[in-house]
Amino acid sequence: MAGLASLDHKATAAKVAIAATFFFLLSGLLALTMRAELAQPGLQLVSTHTYDELFTMHGSGMIYLFLTPAALGLGLYLVPLQIGASQIAGPRLALYGFWVYLCGGLAMYSGFLTNNGAGDAAWTGTIPLSNSSGTPGVGMDLWVIGVALATLGSLLIAITILLTILRLRAPGMTMLRMPVFSWTMLATTFMVVASFPVLIVAMGLLLAERHLGGVFTGATGSIAYQHLFWFYGHPVVYVMFFPFVGAVGESIATFSRKRFFGYRALVLSLLLFTSLSMAVWGHHMFITGAVKNQYYSLTSTLLALPAGIEYLDLIGTMVGGSLVFRAPMLFALGFVLQFLIGGLTGIVVASPPLDYHVNGSYFIVAHFHYTLFAGSLFGLMAGLHFWFPKMTGAMLRERLAKASFWVLVAGANLTFFPMFFLGYDGMPRRVADYEPRLGDLNLLSSIGAGVIAIGVVMVLVNIVVSLRRREPAGNDPWGEGQTLEWWTTSPPPATNFTSLPEITSYAPLLDLRQAAAAESASDLSRHIWRQRSEARGVER
Amino acid sequence: MLAAFRGYSPDVASTRSDFSSVWSLYLWLGVGIAVFIFAFVGFALVRYRARPGRSPSQRDEHNTLEIGVALLLVAIIALLVFVTFRTEAKEDDPTAADAVKIHVVAFQWGWRFSYPGQGVSVVGNSNHPPNFAVPVGRPVDFSLTSSDVIHAMWIPEQRFKKDAIPGKTNRFVMEFDAGGHEAGQRILRTAAHPDGLRRLGPLRREL
Numbered sequence: 001m002a003g004l005a006s007l008d009h010k011a012t013a014a015k016v017a018i019a020a021t022f023f024f025l026l027s028g029l030l031a032l033t034m035r036a037e038l039a040q041p042g043l044q045l046v047s048t049h050t051y052d053e054l055f056t057m058h059g060s061g062m063i064y065l066f067l068t069p070a071a072l073g074l075g076l077y078l079v080p081l082q083i084g085a086s087q088i089a090g091p092r093l094a095l096y097g098f099w100v101y102l103c104g105g106l107a108m109y110s111g112f113l114t115n116n117g118a119g120d121a122a123w124t125g126t127i128p129l130s131n132s133s134g135t136p137g138v139g140m141d142l143w144v145i146g147v148a149l150a151t152l153g154s155l156l157i158a159i160t161i162l163l164t165i166l167r168l169r170a171p172g173m174t175m176l177r178m179p180v181f182s183w184t185m186l187a188t189t190f191m192v193v194a195s196f197p198v199l200i201v202a203m204g205l206l207l208a209e210r211h212l213g214g215v216f217t218g219a220t221g222s223i224a225y226q227h228l229f230w231f232y233g234h235p236v237v238y239v240m241f242f243p244f245v246g247a248v249g250e251s252i253a254t255f256s257r258k259r260f261f262g263y264r265a266l267v268l269s270l271l272l273f274t275s276l277s278m279a280v281w282g283h284h285m286f287i288t289g290a291v292k293n294q295y296y297s298l299t300s301t302l303l304a305l306p307a308g309i310e311y312l313d314l315i316g317t318m319v320g321g322s323l324v325f326r327a328p329m330l331f332a333l334g335f336v337l338q339f340l341i342g343g344l345t346g347i348v349v350a351s352p353p354l355d356y357h358v359n360g361s362y363f364i365v366a367h368f369h370y371t372l373f374a375g376s377l378f379g380l381m382a383g384l385h386f387w388f389p390k391m392t393g394a395m396l397r398e399r400l401a402k403a404s405f406w407v408l409v410a411g412a413n414l415t416f417f418p419m420f421f422l423g424y425d426g427m428p429r430r431v432a433d434y435e436p437r438l439g440d441l442n443l444l445s446s447i448g449a450g451v452i453a454i455g456v457v458m459v460l461v462n463i464v465v466s467l468r469r470r471e472p473a474g475n476d477p478w479g480e481g482q483t484l485e486w487w488t489t490s491p492p493p494a495t496n497f498t499s500l501p502e503i504t505s506y507a508p509l510l511d512l513r514q515a516a517a518a519e520s521a522s523d524l525s526r527h528i529w530r531q532r533s534e535a536r537g538v539e540r
Numbered sequence: 541m542l543a544a545f546r547g548y549s550p551d552v553a554s555t556r557s558d559f560s561s562v563w564s565l566y567l568w569l570g571v572g573i574a575v576f577i578f579a580f581v582g583f584a585l586v587r588y589r590a591r592p593g594r595s596p597s598q599r600d601e602h603n604t605l606e607i608g609v610a611l612l613l614v615a616i617i618a619l620l621v622f623v624t625f626r627t628e629a630k631e632d633d634p635t636a637a638d639a640v641k642i643h644v645v646a647f648q649w650g651w652r653f654s655y656p657g658q659g660v661s662v663v664g665n666s667n668h669p670p671n672f673a674v675p676v677g678r679p680v681d682f683s684l685t686s687s688d689v690i691h692a693m694w695i696p697e698q699r700f701k702k703d704a705i706p707g708k709t710n711r712f713v714m715e716f717d718a719g720g721h722e723a724g725q726r727i728l729r730t731a732a733h734p735d736g737l738r739r740l741g742p743l744r745r746e747l
Binding site: 126128129134218219220222223256257258259260261262263264265287288289290293294297298301302304305308309311312315316318319320321322323324325333336337340341344345347348351352353354356357359360361425426428514 | 631
């Protein structure tokens with residue numbers, strides 16, 4: 001953990017986690033301000049211009065500066081531990097990636113200090129709104145630079161994780177013995193490497209357009225920008241999703257006291273998901289009249305196949321298990337059930353005739369918050385509560401953790417469920433004001449946002465309290481760890497391991513326990529048999 | 541037949557009823573799947589909770605089940621895609637005989653509706669909503685564009701919207717039905733990509 005210059009992947013991951021948490025809280029405050037404005041019809045708190053900045057920076061902050069780096073940071077910490085590596089491949093590159101990402105985030109947010117305010121052309125920066133006449137000012141330039149740097153930083157970190165998986169696996173750790181979480185990170189880093197460069201180039205072109213002009217001109221230019229943006233914009237959704245599926249899968253397997261179910265099917269479905277992720281981007285453009293809607297509708301609906309298999313595997317892991325409801329398990333179950341609503345409504349918007357109505361409405365806002373907040377953030381919480389003892393050596397307070405889970409469940413559903421009805425009833429997204437008839441549902445949603453804030457504070461308090469008055473965690477605080485990170489100390493030493501067990505499957509520690517149990521069972525039966533035969537001998 | 545009686549041209553998209561038929565399939569299928577999964581997870585949580593004296597199953601694969609579920613998913617996907625494509629083809633067809641043409645231009649922050657050949661145009665913004673008329677029972681052929689940034693024209697009651705993109709004209713045809721309960725007034729809204737509620741209305745129709 002020591003020092004800003006430490007090259008240890010765990011130290012770099014901790015830096016990413018702290019920065020991502022900072023940007024999460026900042027962007028969450030913007031969301032609270034928006035919900036406060038929207039609690040009543042009419043304009044009370046902010047101007048429409050300020051509101052534009054709020055939703056732009058909230059979305060940009062959460063996607064570019066929080067969920068994406070947090071997902072990659074989790075992988076940066078855990079992948080070497082899970083595959084038995086002593087370091088990350090390219091530790092300097094990973095550390096450099098962190099600094100580039102942090103500079104990007106600070107650049108983006110520093111827009112608030114400029115005359116015209118921060119970027120306010122939505123997290124998509126759509127042309128021509130984002131060009132020099134649509135959105136003049138340095139704040140928007142800082143947004144463009146910030147997006148490019150943050151994405152470059154994430155890309156660099158992802159490259160180191162990908163190389164670690166390809167080059168640094170421990171002896172015996174074959175590809176099909178990698179833990180579920182590491183597999184989700186492999187798929188994630190594939191998508192990052194294939195799609196993030198496109199956004200970085202698009203941001204470079206956008207900056208050129210703003211200062212030199214002539215890059216994205218006319219209708220062709222604005223459509224071209226959307227193609228570039230969404231070629232990144234859809235894979236990134238799964239970058240913010242897969243690692244948390246992995247965290248949830250590991251939590252469910254551990255607290256079901258069972259091996260992950262359907263491992264090979266999951267690997268196949270991740271690969272199918274990854275390839276489809278780069279073939280669906282046009283579904284964000286159904287109403288532009290500029291793409292072949294049928295093609296993107298077909299590929300997007302096909303996503304139900306790998307998603308369905310993942311659900312089968314997550315739920316199948318519980319069947320026949322011996323379920324223990326610790327905090328990470330609760331968050332994992334919250335992920336499974338709440339993400340389902342986001343996933344099913346995702347299939348709805350893959351149908352153009354339905355998207356023609358709900359596109360650009362609060363229905364979409366509800367849909368993606370069920371995937372990213374009620375889904376991914378709950379998955380992140382599962383991972384946080386699951387691995388916090390490993391990362392810090394201290395247990396989180398279980399009762400507080402469970403209480404924060406229920407508060408977050410209430411808050412998430414109160415905030416985001418009414419939005420489905422608001423959107424269906426005609427409320428467009430990205431507006432500071434609405435018709436009075438939509439007031440009640442908006443008020444409910446705003447109350448929900450306050451409940452979420454309470455839940456987040458509870459999680460933070462838990463972290464602070466648990467670090468201050470430490471309840472030490474052993475190597476395997478759950479007593480049922482299945483993967484290599486639970487073999488080493490908590491927190492792990494600088495080189496991660498002093499020894500490694502034999503790696504026999506994707507759950508090597510479970511293999512060891514089962515072998516020991518089988519041995520002691522056979523010892524026991526041999527012992528009983530001997531006693532009995534001795535007893536019989538005495539009788540004779 | 542009923543539709544013909546009420547004055548529909550059967551080859552023209554009545555976007556509201558097209559939406560409803562696709563929506564109800566997706567909605568009820570989705571609700572069914574959600575209820576099943578919630579119920580099944582609920583069952584599993586009770587049935588397989590840890591109890592003393594029972595050790596967990598060691599089964600970690602069931603290929604027949606995986607393949608069966610995959611086939612079921614493919615069948616559901618095929619059904620959804622079929623229904624979607626059928627409706628989509630109808631809604632994306634911009635040709636209609638005897639259609640009333642309306643040119644729509646979006647700008648920050650207002651709309652201009654003009655009726656070519658009739659010398660009529662209506663302009664309005666959030667403060668002074670444009671009143672524009674559409675016929676009932678006769679297809680309307682919209683040509684939509686924008687003079688500054690990308691806007692979208694959304695008629696929630698028609699369950700339809702389309703982008704207004706500068707330099708590009710998007711055409712779509714739809715028919716407004718009298719419906720009975722509404723006496724000819726509806727609100728036309730725009731989901732502008734950037735900023736602010738752009739309320740446009742009331743939308744008058746000639747009954």
